[in-house]
Amino acid sequence: MKFQGKRRIHLACALMLLAGSAFAEGRIHNLKAIQDNVPYNGFIVKFRDGSLERGSISAMGAAVAASTDKLAKSRLVDTSSKANPVRPFGLDHIRRLATGPNLFKPSRKLSRDEGVAIMQQLAAMPNVEYVEPNVIFKHTLVPNDPSYATQWGFGNAGIRAEQAWDLATGSGVTVAVLDTGITNHPDLNANVLAGYDFVTDLTKANDGTARDADASDPGDVCPSDGRPSSWHGTHVAGTVAAVTNNSTGVAGTAFNAKIMPVRVLGVCGGDLADIADAIVWSSGGAVSGVPTLASSAVPKVISMSLGAAITCPQTYQDAIDGARARGTTVVAAAGNNNGDAANHTPSNCAGVISVAAVDSSGNKASFSNFGPRVDVSAPGVGILSTLNSGTSGPVAPTYQSYNGTSMATPHVSGVVALIQSRRLAAGLPLFTPTQVAQVIKGTARPLPGDCPGGCGAGIVDASEAVKVALVNSTPVARQADQSGKVSVVVFERTASAASGVFTDFSVEVPDDYVVVGGGVQGAESPNGHFLTASYPNAARSAWLVSTKEHLAANPTQITAWAIGLKIAGLTRSQLLSNMTYRVSTSAYASQPSVTTSIPVGYTQIGGGFQVQWSGDGNLAWATYPTVVNNVGAWVSASKDQGSVSMATIRSHSIGLRTNLSGVGVVSATTAVSPASAYVAHPSASVAVPAGYALTGCGAQVNWSGAGNVLWKIKPSVNAGQLGCEAASKDHLTSSPATINSHAVGIKLN
Numbered sequence: 001m002k003f004q005g006k007r008r009i010h011l012a013c014a015l016m017l018l019a020g021s022a023f024a025e026g027r028i029h030n031l032k033a034i035q036d037n038v039p040y041n042g043f044i045v046k047f048r049d050g051s052l053e054r055g056s057i058s059a060m061g062a063a064v065a066a067s068t069d070k071l072a073k074s075r076l077v078d079t080s081s082k083a084n085p086v087r088p089f090g091l092d093h094i095r096r097l098a099t100g101p102n103l104f105k106p107s108r109k110l111s112r113d114e115g116v117a118i119m120q121q122l123a124a125m126p127n128v129e130y131v132e133p134n135v136i137f138k139h140t141l142v143p144n145d146p147s148y149a150t151q152w153g154f155g156n157a158g159i160r161a162e163q164a165w166d167l168a169t170g171s172g173v174t175v176a177v178l179d180t181g182i183t184n185h186p187d188l189n190a191n192v193l194a195g196y197d198f199v200t201d202l203t204k205a206n207d208g209t210a211r212d213a214d215a216s217d218p219g220d221v222c223p224s225d226g227r228p229s230s231w232h233g234t235h236v237a238g239t240v241a242a243v244t245n246n247s248t249g250v251a252g253t254a255f256n257a258k259i260m261p262v263r264v265l266g267v268c269g270g271d272l273a274d275i276a277d278a279i280v281w282s283s284g285g286a287v288s289g290v291p292t293l294a295s296s297a298v299p300k301v302i303s304m305s306l307g308a309a310i311t312c313p314q315t316y317q318d319a320i321d322g323a324r325a326r327g328t329t330v331v332a333a334a335g336n337n338n339g340d341a342a343n344h345t346p347s348n349c350a351g352v353i354s355v356a357a358v359d360s361s362g363n364k365a366s367f368s369n370f371g372p373r374v375d376v377s378a379p380g381v382g383i384l385s386t387l388n389s390g391t392s393g394p395v396a397p398t399y400q401s402y403n404g405t406s407m408a409t410p411h412v413s414g415v416v417a418l419i420q421s422r423r424l425a426a427g428l429p430l431f432t433p434t435q436v437a438q439v440i441k442g443t444a445r446p447l448p449g450d451c452p453g454g455c456g457a458g459i460v461d462a463s464e465a466v467k468v469a470l471v472n473s474t475p476v477a478r479q480a481d482q483s484g485k486v487s488v489v490v491f492e493r494t495a496s497a498a499s500g501v502f503t504d505f506s507v508e509v510p511d512d513y514v515v516v517g518g519g520v521q522g523a524e525s526p527n528g529h530f531l532t533a534s535y536p537n538a539a540r541s542a543w544l545v546s547t548k549e550h551l552a553a554n555p556t557q558i559t560a561w562a563i564g565l566k567i568a569g570l571t572r573s574q575l576l577s578n579m580t581y582r583v584s585t586s587a588y589a590s591q592p593s594v595t596t597s598i599p600v601g602y603t604q605i606g607g608g609f610q611v612q613w614s615g616d617g618n619l620a621w622a623t624y625p626t627v628v629n630n631v632g633a634w635v636s637a638s639k640d641q642g643s644v645s646m647a648t649i650r651s652h653s654i655g656l657r658t659n660l661s662g663v664g665v666v667s668a669t670t671a672v673s674p675a676s677a678y679v680a681h682p683s684a685s686v687a688v689p690a691g692y693a694l695t696g697c698g699a700q701v702n703w704s705g706a707g708n709v710l711w712k713i714k715p716s717v718n719a720g721q722l723g724c725e726a727a728s729k730d731h732l733t734s735s736p737a738t739i740n741s742h743a744v745g746i747k748l749n
Helices: 011-017 021-027 031-035 057-073 112-123 161-165 232-241 272-282 314-325 405-425 433-442 462-468 572-577
Strands: 040-047 091-096 102-106 128-135 174-179 258-263 301-304 329-333 353-358 376-379 383-388 397-402 474-480 486-494 501-508 514-521 529-536 542-549 559-567 579-585 593-597 602-613 619-628 631-639 647-657 664-672 683-687 693-702 709-718 721-729 738-748
Touching (some): 021 112, 031 128, 040 112, 057 091, 057 112, 174 405, 232 258, 258 272, 272 301, 314 433, 329 405, 405 433, 433 462, 433 474, 433 486, 474 693, 486 693, 501 559, 514 693, 529 647, 542 559, 559 572, 559 693, 559 709, 572 579, 579 593, 579 602, 602 619, 602 631, 602 664, 602 738, 619 709, 683 738
Parallel strands (some): 174 258, 174 301, 329 353, 353 376
Antiparallel strands (some): 040 102, 501 542, 514 559, 529 602, 579 647, 602 647, 631 647, 693 738, 721 738
């Protein structure tokens, strides 16, 4: 049976046709599967019990035909004969599943946007209970490499790569390994690209030539140290991208990535000038006498398992700054001196991801450097990888375990490749080096063991990092409650360009989180960019913010935040089913305000506001939690300023069921800052108490006269604890005020 449409109309009308998608959004399951290009084969549609469509195939056919006809009138799906040369576009009813829903398949392959539009239109049908893509499932990958079982660094005690490999394997990304070069190895060769030898000192080169296009490792034996050749670059390369699932040897972190060997270390080491040139060249920069890489061949990651106990030389810093500006992330070993990583270069250079080493128990490796300069940790003890058996020159391929921050670094470099490859596969722009660092640090998990002096954000977590790769934001802070069951992550997104008005600028969270709070920062000067909205979308998958300049031009590049929540023992859908989300709208007034309460049996965990303005605009001055008749509520208020500009305002209130069956009892607290000083530009901050996890931010301006309005509400870190900042200001007219900042936190008992 086929149900197809007949006509098309303008896109604006199409959006009107889909206006019901706002209320239908909650009926759509796994929309991000289509948005993220996960393979699927049609759509599963469940009609409500007792509905005409549930009881009658013909009635269902008529309803779907009518819905598809609306879609065909839009330009969201191409129904032209050119796009559908075999037969007119339609949805074919395949069968009813044993559990009740129906499977439909489109008559041709759809684009990502078309798939999303069809799901939204189907979900808008009155009697539809839910719509979801018919996702294709595959085996979970566990490599068959015989030595994989000994590679603890990829398992749950290490970087948790197995879960990440179901989503990304490094395809399309090249990692430059700046090291001793590389040797012939059957577990590497298929992933090795042509590189370059940057060693210019013939006494170090050990190959009879200076700088050339041969990056093979002739050996770095160092008689003065009594040390045989290390084959260090080969070992590092294997951890990054050894050929995997080939019934041979070991696995690699990003085993479908490519390795570009860049030889910078020869006999007894390498020098700064050569290494700096190599950084420039490996990131696509020009180096005299060396052919510049084609833009398509430029590595997006530089892995540097090398260093010296000095402060960062400017030569290094300039090279690294250039690499970052060209979009290449630099990862470097924190050093093996059991001292402060601030004294080890290049990992102490600005913009570098500095990596410490941990053992299989999650303790800092005895040799690893530590301290505030460390960004993240990774497995660095007993790391099995590719090697050569020669003591001087290369002999035969082999495998051996090494220890060192040199071994930790390629784990992180490989995770960077996984992140970027997933974005490539989804057709998204690559993360910038700054964003990569935010993801790596923001998704790391705390060390289960000890690290006196600090080992950064924790152990890099490939699984969590790759999950984050497809959202438009990056994690910047995390917090758990006293039980360890409640975890929140703060995600950040900055607009790509300045604008006078932002409407529903979104900050997405990964699909295993529920968004419960957020914030936005406009501009304090010169004339101001003010807040007009900060609230969750209906699906609780993103936080939406709006801002505008007011009476005087001041385009601003805003930054916004979303707070994502997880509770151990509950899936995302289960967590949503235990939440309530209420919205109330005020009267149309010059100073509108409204309060939205939650039902009895729920605990207030957050809220937001949305000003519906026109003309010069109506601006927010209050959005904060309160209690009404012994239940939680959220207050929102706004006002015109300097000219008559009436509006309505919506108050959004989010509650969580107080008794979570089988999980625990929710307790909430609202920390309120003391009132700020009475000034033209007041600000205040407050943290939630220890043991609580932040779920919402609010603010209240205490104004008079022409008024003082909000330009910033944001999650922040205060004395190691998450909290909230708020700031307001007068505008064109002197109008001092005070302000309070509110931070909502929860814990499980």
